[in-house]
Amino acid sequence: MMRTCRIALVLTILAASMVAVVGCIGPEPSDQFREHFEEQGMSVESLEVNKTPHEAQVMMDRMILDSNGIDTANVYDEELVHATVTLENGEEVTAVRYKDNIYTYKND
Numbered sequence: 001m002m003r004t005c006r007i008a009l010v011l012t013i014l015a016a017s018m019v020a021v022v023g024c025i026g027p028e029p030s031d032q033f034r035e036h037f038e039e040q041g042m043s044v045e046s047l048e049v050n051k052t053p054h055e056a057q058v059m060m061d062r063m064i065l066d067s068n069g070i071d072t073a074n075v076y077d078e079e080l081v082h083a084t085v086t087l088e089n090g091e092e093v094t095a096v097r098y099k100d101n102i103y104t105y106k107n108d
Contacts, residue, residue, distance in 0.1 A: 029097055033083045036095070036102040043088040053082035061096035067106040070098070 030049045037044050050057060061080045062072045081097040095104045 029081045029083070032097060032100075033085060033095060033102060037085060037087070037093075045086045045088045045090075047083055047085045050082045053077075053080060057082040060094055061098075064094065064096050064103050064105050065098060068103050070103075 029051065030047060033047055033049060034044050053061060058077050058080060061082055062075065065072050065075065075098065079098055083095045083097070085093045085095055087093065093104055095102055097103075
């Protein structure tokens with residue numbers, strides 16, 4: 001009986017730990033993109049986030065990172081989260097999340 005109680009206790013603790021870890025993963029990418037644009041004073045009408053961008057989106061994301069001075073030689077495609085953001089004024093903006101930072105095309 002004691003062994004059954006210990007196993008039940010361990011399983012309960014493991015289940016509680018898993019719930020805590022899942023809750024602490026962090027904000028959704030769509031929330032991060034929306035927050036990024038709204039912090040800059042741009043109201044977001046809609047956005048489409050792609051955690052597994054296709055080849056053309058990956059190329060665009062790499063161009064965005066290059067325009068921000070980031071060397072993309074060591075960037076893995078799996079690290080990129082692509083977003084197409086439509087602002088309230090109708091403008092469509094492409095953005096990429098890389099290492100928890102949001103980047104848009106920078107034209108110097």
